[in-house]
Amino acid sequence: MNPNPRKVVIIGAGIAGLCAAVYARKCGYAVTVLEQHERPGGLATSWQRGAYTFEACLHWLLGSNLHDPMHALWREVFDIDRLHFVYPEEWIRVESEDGNSLSIYSNLERLEAELLRHAPQDEAPIHQFMHAVRSLSHCPLPSLSSAWQDRLTTGLQLLRHMPLLQNLSHITAEDYGKRFNDSLLRGFFGEGENAQLAVVALVFALAWVSNRNAGYPIGGSDAVIGPIAQNLQQLGGVLRTGSSVKQILVEDDTAVSVQLDDGERIDADWVVSAADGHTTVYNMLDGRYVGPRMAHVYRTYKPFPSFLQVSLGVARDLSQQCGYVMRLLDTPFTLDPQTVLHQIAFRLFHYDPTFAPAGKTAVTCTLPTRNVGYWSRLSEHDPQGYEAEKQRVANAVIAIFDKSTPGVREAIEVVDVSTPATVVRCTRNWQGSMEGWLLTPQTGVRPLPPTLPGLRRFLMIGQWVMPGGGLPSGLITARRAVRRMCRKDGIAFVPDEHEKSPNAAGGFPA
Template sequence: MKPASRKIVIVGGGVAGLCAGVYAQASGYQVEVLEQGSVPGGLATSWKRAGYTFETCLHWLVGSSPDGALGAQWREVCDLDKLTFVYPEEFQRLETEDGRALRIYSHVDQLEAEFLRASPQDAEEIRAFASAIRGLADFPMEALNEAWPRKGLALLRLIPKLPLLQHWASMSAAEYGKRFEHELIRRFFVDGATSGMSVIALVFMFAWMSRKNAGYPIGGSKAVVRLIVERFRALGGTLRLMAKADEILVENNAAVGVRLADGETIHADWVISAADGHATIYDLLGGKYRDEAIDQFYEKQQVFPSYLQVSLGVAQDLSAEPGLLSRCLAEPLRLDPETVLHEVPLRIFHYDPTFAPPGKTAVTAFLPTYNYAYWLDLERSDPKRYAAEKQRVARAVIAILDRRMPGIRERIETIDVSTPASVVRFTANWKGSMEGFVPTPGTGFGAKRQTLPGLDRFRMVGQWVQPGGGLPSGLMTARTAIRAICRKDHVPFVPKSASGVDQAA
């Protein structure tokens, strides 16, 4: 049977599902992507309010540089060169409410110099951190998901770096941050949603930014998603919106299709789930294809928190401010009954002119919480109080911003608040998680198995397969899955760049 006569149905129209669709369609399969929402992208999205655009996902895109394997892979699924990337000199600024500040630069040389200026007493640890960034700047992480012999070459390059990797992957960011005497340097590592991550994640982040391989695309996540959709449709793929999967159909322990919530049945030769991992295993497949290792991983492995996002449309040019301003609070913010925040990060999107009218700025506050159940229950049981709680949090964030920029309160034209209930409603992410599993020490970044025990003709892709989440996990796991399917069907996997040029598989 030729690949053109084989059908793949993909559950989930986020970045992972769309990338899988592009690779499969380019390899000759007939592909149908099912997305439960009204727009593709999943959490890779933004929305408009009163002339402002509020982004909830993309703050940088690893692989933005045309050099390197990941940049080449992005260009296999979309015409990335249509995007304009910006590379802010200052990655983040931490400020206390009593006037102290620490600039955290994107480039390792500036980062090291600023940290040394701020805290000479931490010089030894600062230099060690900077040395690790430089030492892993050319680490071929994406190549570890490649086929042999490319994977073998990547492993050979990896051997000299193993001691460095093992050292920095063995501790969490929070554990590492306690080594610093300087309060704000310590808080950079210890506070926030990334504190449980292996510190190697921060090393890689600065390595990518230093090499200008993690730029922000003007237009945000929707600009990237739009290009992938264009590529998928140009190849002949079918994207169906408002198509919620209710069950993955199985015959003789092989996936044979999908039943939608409205009763429609779609038959296929392969089924790929790019949907929530927990829902896939325990709901769509009824928990029939799992083992103790899977159960233990979902029970014990830390997931990223959910979040509230307070979004503000400000009638003021804030281009003199840092793009990411983290305010360390004198009085903590009570987010919900189980969550108290000592720091509020503010994204000031002055670097994206498409997000606000001229002379105005979109601002968002990202507020992490693990108490997603509180917000779900509140929305369902007491909508009036749910609305009041959203207003309370918004007022608190505005007060924090107004103390930093006196008078800005009067220039706020629109306010929007999303909660973990919003995340679950629109994406069905387990626990409202923003990025799936946290790459804690010992977990690693490599993709976990994309198959389930005892189930044939099935693959999983996306952030629940590869700890660390983010858009690159969708791209890399999609590529790996389609390459495996092609191998199983004895057909060539030869992805093409957006220009139509064949790439080596």
């Protein structure tokens, strides 16, 4: 071990910051991760209320399939093989209030048959859609291997899929859905804010689900974050929670240290920001290293919306229902003064026994909004009004749930509501965004550069440099960044296989 290792300071202990810390430690750097919140995880989190655990993030983890290259990457930062993944046969059910429903199966033959049975009038666009899903289920992710032969092979395979990828990257999910006459099928492609995502993301999701490469890990986010944080500790990295970075200090256009809110200064050979992109660029660095490209990005790219989450502890076994239900509403629901929703989705975690006692079910409902100002103002200046609004939203969600599951209202024993103010407080993400930059026809799938023009020894990672966000964006951007660091420092990048590490709990309280 080098007695004078180079020092890396990483801002933020979300998935990106933690993965970067593990890689950097493995390559011999002295690592300190600074996290403003009291726990690691960032958006990848859940919290406990009574006997229930409410998950905020994970629907699925890309790389759950043992034979996928992404699985091997996860192994580099934690022992993914200790996770138990579930693969629901019925992935999503879309329901209307008149009792009509459409099942989105993970098996593509069964799915195609269901779509054709349900909407024979949409036969042509159904075939087109299924062709796209089948094709992309054979499409590799860009290779992260350092061997040029691997990169060439993957590049050639990718080339074959380019026309389809281009095509699907240039249309939003909402616009794609308009090809279908059937209202439930259109509903599956979404409406409003989240449906501004390029449809390629949805097609990939379904392709990965069908390949059994996007399973849900029992234990949710904590089952991933806990072991990575423990791995970091075992490798000798330092994770400091409750440590908020105010400024990145620069000398001679080189990042040399960070300053915390309380004035403490920590020097480093490299500063890596895995925190919110906007705050990093415009506050921590005072906007001095933006450059025209990033200025354009921050002016024109759209972040994912923020969200409220209504979480319900239900003293009832709901395992006869689909685990993910999208409900199309006859009467639109006014979430806040700028947000009207025409559909809402429920997650029934009956497939995760760690989230509720036997015979009971943790249920969550995520409600997207861009009106962060409204919720933050209420939370800060009108606590009574804030509580009243949370209650109103919870009541409305319970009423909708009770309509589809008669009598469930009486079985609800825990109600919890988090808002965009909670997301901002716990993650500091710009506009309370749930996943960084929305992957849109404008952004395309290419990541943004990890550097800022003119600034040396500084790197950015995570969802703000990889449109579309998600846990894999944290892993991939972290790996690339540390590889780059190693190259600059003449150090071998050795991301050897996993260390065995036990599970741990985390959380993001509402």
